[in-house]
Amino acid sequence: MKEITSAIQLIPLQHYIILSVTLFSIGMMGVLFRRNIIAILMCLELMFNSANLLLAAFSAYHSDPSGQVFVFFIMIVAAAEVAVGLSIVVMMKRNVESVDINLLNRLKW
Numbered sequence: 001m002k003e004i005t006s007a008i009q010l011i012p013l014q015h016y017i018i019l020s021v022t023l024f025s026i027g028m029m030g031v032l033f034r035r036n037i038i039a040i041l042m043c044l045e046l047m048f049n050s051a052n053l054l055l056a057a058f059s060a061y062h063s064d065p066s067g068q069v070f071v072f073f074i075m076i077v078a079a080a081e082v083a084v085g086l087s088i089v090v091m092m093k094r095n096v097e098s099v100d101i102n103l104l105n106r107l108k109w
Helices: 002-008 013-033 037-061 066-096 101-107
Strands: none
Touching: 013 037, 037 066, 066 101
16 A cells, blocks of 8 residues: 555646646536537546546545545446436437437426
8 A cells, every 4th residue: 555655646746636627627618518418428427537536646645545435435426327327318319319418408398
């Protein structure tokens, strides 16, 4: 465990923060501007992974494994989100014959 922690600490913490903010921003822009629901789900996963990267980096720098345990639980929630999201995509494709998010208003009634 010491070897992994020291290897992570070779890279400055600011680099992890910059990378995480960049990935989160790319994911946020994808969620806001995309209309394909599959692309939106991928951008949500990118946002989850950027938060996981930041939690793991801070956890390693402070030598506290609780952040890495929290990352594990976030991955479980992300897997459940993908399962629910893909089932919604399948039902949307069956009912509307498209995965365009603008057509979701027809599913109300």
